[in-house]
Amino acid sequence: MHSRIGLFLSPVHETGQDPHLAIHRNLELVDLADRLNFDEAWFGEHHTLGWGLVGAPETLIAAASQRTRQIKLAHGVVPLSGHHPFHVASRAVHLHHLARGRYILGVGPGVPFDGGMFGLNPPEQRKRLDEALPVVLELVNGEQRITRKTDWFELADAKLQLPRYGHGPLEVALATSGTSVSSPRLIGRYGLSMTSFALPFALLTPGAPEHIGLAQQWKHAEEAAAEHGNTMHRENWRIALPVHVAETREQAYREVRDGYDRWLFEYFGKAAGRTVLAPGASRDRMLEDRVEAGGALVGSVDDVVDGIRRLQEATGGFGTLLVYAADWTTYENTNRSLELLARHVAPRINGFDRRPQEAVERAISARAEQAGGRTAG
Incomplete structure (x- = not known):
């Protein structure tokens, strides 16, 4: 069974805790997600701002591949502007083998904060993505040797020695966020999978229609594909956004409110230097504003099921919800949230709860029919 729910580990961890334990916490979460029948787990790559400690996600993917049974493991994402495309392709194929076909290569241009440390501005990151992407695709899924020279990498008659795992292509996904047009168009041009980050839309504007940006991304990709x-x-x-479930709506908000405030104001505000409070907005209502705008799902099982259904309807439909693990609450609360998602949210979204209920209703109906027959006799 496919849950159509995945886990997205940026991963971010509040400062002030043991980095070693934080790194291992990510593997523990993937172990749990695997047991709970989550479909996918994605690992991000970050090199600045303190909260994102994973600078070599391929090492965690390799470790997770040996600890898990069925969950797919993905880069979320490899910043192509900071890696030689041959090395990206080589690592991807090796990970595909280690995971026995359960690996997905996610790529993107890279975040501006990291790019600045390497002397790259956003336009240069985008340019490098455009140059590297077709090379990576050919090396991973093609058969031709590549000769290519740019101002930052060179290949001469290059081809990987190790074939990819299995006969089918290795899945490649490109990340997109905000109001970007270039990334969705690249997705359509090369026929890639799309991973949309819903985080930026609701940071500043309470009540902003999150789904409009997402639906527009899909439209751009479809146009370019055609x-x-x-x-x-x-x-x-895939659409990634924060999700937290508890037994009641009030409990869910209570569990994540303080952690959300620190994540927003300490990480995005202080570390990243972003303006996170819109003029006239109330800090006390920032979490509610985000949820109402569609930038997070927080509440009871019923609340989250309704939120996913609204997002499906508003976007026209998507395949997998990636739960952005934002480290807003305790490990115990996070584990319980993932369990509620797997046990009670996923089957209602996918319809897997229907047959058992149909069996109950059929048993009740059959008894009623038998009782009616005896009465008539």
Whole structure:
């Protein structure tokens, strides 16, 4: 069974805790997600701002591949502007083998904060993505040797020695966020999977219609796909946003409110230097504003089921919800939230709860029919 729910580990961890334990916490979460039948786990790559401690996600993916049974493991994402494309492709194929086909290569241009440390501005990061992406795709899924020279990498008659695992192609996904047009168009041009980050939309504007930006991303990708003879598949569209479930709505908000405030104001505000409070907005209502805008799902099982259904309807449909693990609460509360998602949210979204209920209703109906027959006799 496919839960259509995945885990996205940026991963961010509040400062002031043991980094060693924080790193191992990520593997523990993936172990749990695997047992709970989550479909996927994605690992981000960050090198600045203190909260994002994982600078070598391929090491965690390799470790997780040996500890898990069925969950797919993905880069979320490899910043192509900071890696030689041959090394990206080589690592991807090796991870595909280690995971026995359960690996997904996620790519993107890279975040501006990290780019600045390497002397790269956002336009240069985007340029490098455009140059590296077709090379990586050919090295990973093609058969041709590549000769290519740019101002930052060179290949001469290059081809990987190790074939990819299995006969099918290795899945490649491109990340997109905000109001970006270039990334969705690259996705359509090359027929890639799309991973959309819903985080930025609701940071500043309370009540902002989150789904409009997401739906527009899909439209751009479809248009570019049609221009290049490709077809987009909604089941290969992932949307990542924070999710927390508890037994009641009040409990869910109580569990994450303080952690959300620190994540928003300490991480995005102080560390990243972003303006996170819109003029006239109330700090006390920032969490509610985000949820109402569609930038997070927080509440009871019913609340989260309704939120996912609204997002599916507003976007026209997507394949997998990636639960952005934002480290807003205790490990115990996070584990319980993931369990509620797996046991009670996923089956209602996917319809896997229907047959058992149909069996109950059929048993009741059959008894009523038998009782009616005896009465008539």
